[in-house]
Amino acid sequence: MELNLDTEAxxxxxxxxxxxxxxxxxxxxxxxxxxxxxxxxxLEHLKETFAAPVHGLELMQVSGGWQFSPxxxxxAELKERYGKKNxxxxxxxxxxxxxxxxxxxxxxxxEVEAIRGVAADNMIRFLLEKGFIKETxxxxxxxxxxxxxxxxxxxxxxxxxxxxxxxxxxxxxxxxFELEPKD
Numbered sequence: 001m002e003l004n005l006d007t008e009a010x011x012x013x014x015x016x017x018x019x020x021x022x023x024x025x026x027x028x029x030x031x032x033x034x035x036x037x038x039x040x041x042x043l044e045h046l047k048e049t050f051a052a053p054v055h056g057l058e059l060m061q062v063s064g065g066w067q068f069s070p071x072x073x074x075x076a077e078l079k080e081r082y083g084k085k086n087x088x089x090x091x092x093x094x095x096x097x098x099x100x101x102x103x104x105x106x107x108x109x110x111e112v113e114a115i116r117g118v119a120a121d122n123m124i125r126f127l128l129e130k131g132f133i134k135e136t137x138x139x140x141x142x143x144x145x146x147x148x149x150x151x152x153x154x155x156x157x158x159x160x161x162x163x164x165x166x167x168x169x170x171x172x173x174x175x176x177f178e179l180e181p182k183d
Contacts, residue, residue, distance in 0.1 A: 008034055008042040022065025063155035097123035106136045106147035
């Protein structure tokens, strides 16, 4: 017997609309008062419903939680008007530094510089200010250099659920992100 989840899905839809940040299953269970199984089934119901071409939004998993986002194919048309306040432009140097940190984390400033071949102080400071990276600890090495990794804001900006969703690198690309080439 198939459950009719319209009411439960409507509750979750409203919660996700009202919340600014993505919510994980546990938060949705707590806020809605629904069981985990009903929340999971309702999310699937919402995903199917919003997949129809009559909807401009899609339900997606971002940084470990669920949130509504404009459909990618529609966003291209609307980006000019609505994207300016929500989309930060990243320079090539910032993207380069950010990709090194994303693929090599945890990584120190010195390691980023060794991979990039240029000083990274300003780019690391910029990425910290934007909230795309954070200090993740100190390396057990002389001077105890700070290690950096990506944040949930990074995942949200690039519409990724987790760091594992980064595009896979081929062997040549992977070698660029290594400090010492493997034999």
